[in-house]
Amino acid sequence: MLDANRVRVLVEVAHAGSIAAAAERMSFTAPALSQQLAKLERELGCTLLERRQGGVRLTGAGRILLAYGERVMGDLRDAETAVRAAAGERPRRLSLGTFASAGKVLVPGALAAFARAHPDVRPALSDLEPPDGYGLVASGALDLLITHRYPGVQLPAAAGLRRERILVDPLMLVLPEGHPAARPGPVPLAEAAGDEWICGAPGVPNRVALETAAREAGVRVRVAYETRDYEVTLALIRAGVGVGLVPRTVLGACEPSGWSAHPVAAADPAAPPPAREVYLVHRRRPLAPVPEMASLLRLSAHRALDRGAGAAAAD
Amino acid sequence: MLDANRVRVLVEVAHAGSIAAAAERMSFTAPALSQQLAKLERELGCTLLERRQGGVRLTGAGRILLAYGERVMGDLRDAETAVRAAAGERPRRLSLGTFASAGKVLVPGALAAFARAHPDVRPALSDLEPPDGYGLVASGALDLLITHRYPGVQLPAAAGLRRERILVDPLMLVLPEGHPAARPGPVPLAEAAGDEWICGAPGVPNRVALETAAREAGVRVRVAYETRDYEVTLALIRAGVGVGLVPRTVLGACEPSGWSAHPVAAADPAAPPPAREVYLVHRRRPLAPVPEMASLLRLSAHRALDRGAGAAAAD
DNA sequence: AACGACGGATAAGCTCTGCTTATCTGCGGG
DNA sequence: CCCGCAGATAAGCAGAGCTTATCCGTCGTT
Known part of the structure; x- marks a missing residue:
């Protein structure tokens, strides 16, 4: 059967956009990943990556494997947190991905309220412009994604994920x-x-x-x-x-x-x-603090809408 | 993150019922698995197995991890077959689990028809009495399970699986x-x-x-x-x-x-x-030949019912 | 009661996977 | 033109994980 660690390398490389960047994130050297990817490709008998200028791009087969791999990685993370939760351990980290203007408008208030309620949970923020971020949620690298859709733009597929329009x-x-x-x-x-x-x-x-x-x-x-x-x-x-x-x-x-x-x-x-529609995206069985953060963000969204209405009416 | 290979060891041990039997199936020695399980338990900080007479039994935490692990293993298998299918490769093996009387009554006819239609696919049969077998399907060790429910007996949970009553x-x-x-x-x-x-x-x-x-x-x-x-x-x-x-x-x-x-x-x-109700159980995205085998089994079931009606009416 | 079979844990040693460092290639920008 | 960056390849090394060997407890048998 496929080696899960090799699949993880592919997932990380796909998310990072290049072998070198993924190696950096994983605290390995580039040749280590390059060798693992080569073995994965040999094992499957097909190429997964196109080596091209400035990095790599997934082939069709690579994209298929990426989708499965993200699920596998997400389930492995979920497994660990589920077992630890059963033992009474509470998650101490919550990673949040957000697009730029939500990072300024919606997130700060919600994050402040969350920090008061959960001083033991360290939130991690990363900026992700749509349509990026879905794969990170699927693989568990991100617990909660705040994303948007503008009119005329298609919403990305969210297989296996929950997506909720909050605004x-x-x-x-x-x-x-x-x-x-x-x-x-x-x-x-x-x-x-x-x-x-x-x-x-x-x-x-x-x-x-x-x-x-x-x-x-x-x-x-x-x-x-x-x-x-x-x-x-x-x-x-x-x-x-x-x-x-x-x-x-x-x-x-x-x-x-x-x-x-x-x-x-x-x-x-x-x-x-x-x-502009604003969505939250997370996995089906989210960590304990995720639903709470989600409701804080919903609240924050409604307040922001009111403030915006005020600013518009001011003229 | 959890090492997927260690999780696989747990899944195999749970299915085999003992470390020794799982080691046999995986072509390893028992100490190899024993060590991997010990590392997994140390990593998670809780015991996953109760060592008891004649084998091991999962603890609560072990059962949680087993459920996730089965999904992960199933997805890894699916990933491999999906990539190979995209490259034009067709699966050459179909593993079927069945309870005893279906093995005699329903399976032979369906299997014969299947073999005529797919001479290149080697079917593998294993006997599994309910409620066993669901985990094997989830982990991909089994492509299709024929199982049953008698009145007064509860149907096992089938999270993430498809179950269809055929008879x-x-x-x-x-x-x-x-x-x-x-x-x-x-x-x-x-x-x-x-x-x-x-x-x-x-x-x-x-x-x-x-x-x-x-x-x-x-x-x-x-x-x-x-x-x-x-x-x-x-x-x-x-x-x-x-x-x-x-x-x-x-x-x-x-x-x-x-x-x-x-x-x-x-x-x-x-x-x-x-x-007695007879069910088919398989994963959500079954291999190409699974739906076909399923319909052959449905056909076989209806025929068997007719033959049985004849035998009953004969008196 | 003693023994052997069975299942598991532990210790010690070895093999091989997979990492690192070093070198090479190809492409693009200053 | 040359340097920088991304990746592939080669060679060497360390450690993960396997095997063999030994020990422990339980059960069924003699």
Whole structure:
């Protein structure tokens, strides 16, 4: 049968993106992993990795084995924690993956409350932009993932995992002070047709969402500046560089001057307004503190939404 | 993290019932396994096995780890076959576990048809009486399990497995030739109140079923002879030693003389008559030939039921 | 009661897996 | 042009894990 330790090497290499990086994480040297992978490939009689510039990429067979391997690693971790839990031991670590703006808006409050309730559990945070992170959850390297979906972007498959939507975060049209379209109530995207946009690079979810919404509104998008960072986006709007779409929860956490935020009037009034959905992802039998952290994050999400609504109404 | 090879040792020991037997199966010596288990226990800080007379028994922690370990081993096997299947390789082995009477009645026909359709696949058979075998399926040591439930016996948990009932096999009251209760049509169990019974030892499913049915009919069971083997049961009935309950499908495969079989008239006419249920158990993503073997077994089951009905009606 | 069979634990020694270090190749950027 | 980075390969070494040997307790047999 396949050697589980070799499979683990493949999983780590896939997550790290290169043999060298995985070796670093596993406190081994690169040749050690290279040899184990070679044996795994010989054993299976097919190549699992394409050696290419700057690292490796999985072949089709490699991706199949990765999916199984992640499950196996996750189950091994679960096994250990289950046995230790039966012996009365409590987990002392909770690893959390989050995308950038949740890391600023949702996580700090939840983490503070969690730390008060569980001073003995050390939370570990890592930044992961969608669609990354699912494999880390499956393999148990991550206990809880906070991820999102923008309109027009497909949600990744989550085989064997639980995914829960904790927030529908409306995308607000943010205009500089004095913009002619600025007024209370929903604003059609078409009124920003003459403006330049500040958004992510092509392929970045918020860029896809903007292009999707613009297409539906029949507006052509001209991009003035590309950034993933909403604080930068707001600073640029404040400076009059252009306009942008920003999730409502982000607004409540930013300097509320120099711009005004408006609900987007959807082209089709029956359709829901464009919104970023925020999800939690974890394994089926999560560690004891995971559900608690999840409910703190839900709470944090609702508060952030309220704050954002306040920031938007302020204008 | 836990070493998967050590976990495998635990799984094998649990299935084999003793360290020595597991070592035999794994082509190792007993001390090798003993040492690995000791390391596993030290690593987890708790005992997994109780050393007791004639072998070992799992502790609570051991049972928890066993359940996870079986999943892990099953997934590792699945991983290998999935990768090989993607490379065009076809599985060449199919292991089948079956209880004794199915091995005689259901399996031979299905196996013959399967061998014609898949001359390249070598089937392996092993005898497993319920409730054994579920763990072997979970760990991938068994591809397909044929198991049963008698009335009054609880069906084992099958977490992560698929279980399908392929047959409801009515228990027939079998009487020696010339028995006063022998007549066409259903016979109440009470009419055998004066007879002695031939059935399994206490705890054996068919004994439990008999006692359950007798309790409902208000009949006290006196056991003349204990055997699990239905051919022996029928031979004893033929010899006038007593009466018995025998599944209908078994009757169609036995010498049809010297006894007569009758449906049992249930005490509560609304309740279904007592029957042995036959199930197939396999993993969620079975090997290619498993579903095919399953449908051959379903077919075989229906045929056996018809043959059994014939044998019963013959009297 | 004594003995042998069986199952397991422990000790000591050896083998081989799998790690490290060192060297080589190929590709890309300063 | 050359250095840096990622990976493959070769050679050597350490340790994990196996085997053999011995011991202990329990049971069934003589």
